[in-house]
Amino acid sequence: MKTKNYSNKGLAKDFDFDHFIFGKTPTDHMLVMEYSEGKWGAAEIAPFGPLNLSPFTLGLHYGQLVFEGIKAFRSVSGQVSIFRPRTHLERMNHSLERMCMPTIDVEVVLAGLKELVATDQKWVPLREKNDIALYIRPLVVATEARLGVKISSEYKLLIMCTPIRKYYTKPLKVKLERQFVRAAQGGVGFVKCAGNYGGAFYPTFLAQQQGFDQVIWTDASTHTYLEESGTMNIAIYFDGKLITPIGGDSVLKGVTLDSVLQLAVDHNVEVEQRPIAYTELLEYLKGRRRVEIFGVGTVAVVAPISHIEIEGIEYTSYVGGDGFMYQLESWLSDIRLGRTNDDHNWNYYVD
Ligand SMILES: Cc1ncc(COP(=O)(O)O)c(C=O)c1O
Secondary structure: OEEOOOOOOOHHHHOOOOOOOOOOOOOOEEEEEEEEOOEEOOOEEEEOOOOOOOOOEHHHHHOOEEEOOEEEEEOOOOOEEEEOHHHHHHHHHHHHHHOOOOOOOHHHHHHHHHHHHHHOHHHOOOOOHHHOEEEEEEEEEEOOEOOOOOOOOOEEEEEEEEEEOOOOOOOEEEEEEOOOOOOOOOOOOOOOEHHHHHHHHHHHHHHHHOOOOEEEEEOOOOOOEEEEEOOEEEEEEEOOEEEEOOOHHHOOOOHHHHHHHHHHHHOOOEEEEOOOEHHHHHHHHHOOOOEEEEEEEOOOEEEEEEEEEEOOEEEEOOOOOOOHHHHHHHHHHHHHOOOOOOOOOOEEEOO
16 A cells, blocks of 8 residues: 655644535545556555546546445544445445456555544544544546547546535325336446436426425336335334345345344344335335334435325425434444444444
8 A cells, every 4th residue: 555644734634514505625645556468556544635537537428427425533532443345345346346446455445444544533523413434435437548448447546535514304205106217137226336216316306396305216117116225225114023125136235224234133133135025115104003214325324204195295204303213323323433342343443
């Protein structure tokens, strides 16, 4: 790993952690690693800055671009830890493989990531209020400068960071999407590639124009089974059970979902991962019993859903303060902030 001794100008000291818009302010440094002639070079921590790319850059034309979204937290003891970085980097390798891009050595990139976060750790204050954390965005893009529909022979891995706070501040209103498709079996829905997001913008934009925050996708062939939402997996809590859809290769396997399912199991809550037809959800919603629906993801953490429109009719789901989803959220946050035992070794300490 190449490390230069860059002075940390410490821009974080002027940053207002109480009022900011997510994604606008990079931290001082980024990690850069390049691939050419069949191998990855050394990782380098560099000052955050613009890229110098040819307009012929293949990744700009044919979509060989994958990324990840990870968070780091300052624990109550003052240490900074990254949440499940190996799991995220392993998922990035699945994305790279599917997009015909070179995989990374997880341990090498993890060492670089650790150094990056340690270098910029002033950007991770201890602020339990508003869920302040550091959002980490690894990205790999095809950089060979040459037109032509082909697999690139050169790539750049970048890791950049930016502060993040509680993303959704109120329960969401969503629409069950039964016309447009995000991903189909055999496609790339299970990977975190740029095209999945670009393709989802238009249906989501239409739903937002109708007053919804997000859509919940259904399976491409029958539009019957629930899949996931924009940047979140979804889960239902009903009758003492936590139920979540299986989407095969059309749904991103969320690290947050995996974590909350594990926490539910740890607390003896029954968990079911299986296909969920929207008609089953309708039955729950039409009954008199309480049903909780919520999204889970790195950015969203646990996002309560208060309204869901299915076939033109709006239903309400439970978002009261004693909901099980808030229990899951607090179990998760207790681990991330070091308030409770990290039995599964999810926190990766950088110092
Ligand atoms: C499409 C999609 N589904 C689900 C998730 C949740 O995944 P994770 O919990 O790993 O952030 C994300 C966010 O990364 C996403 O973009």
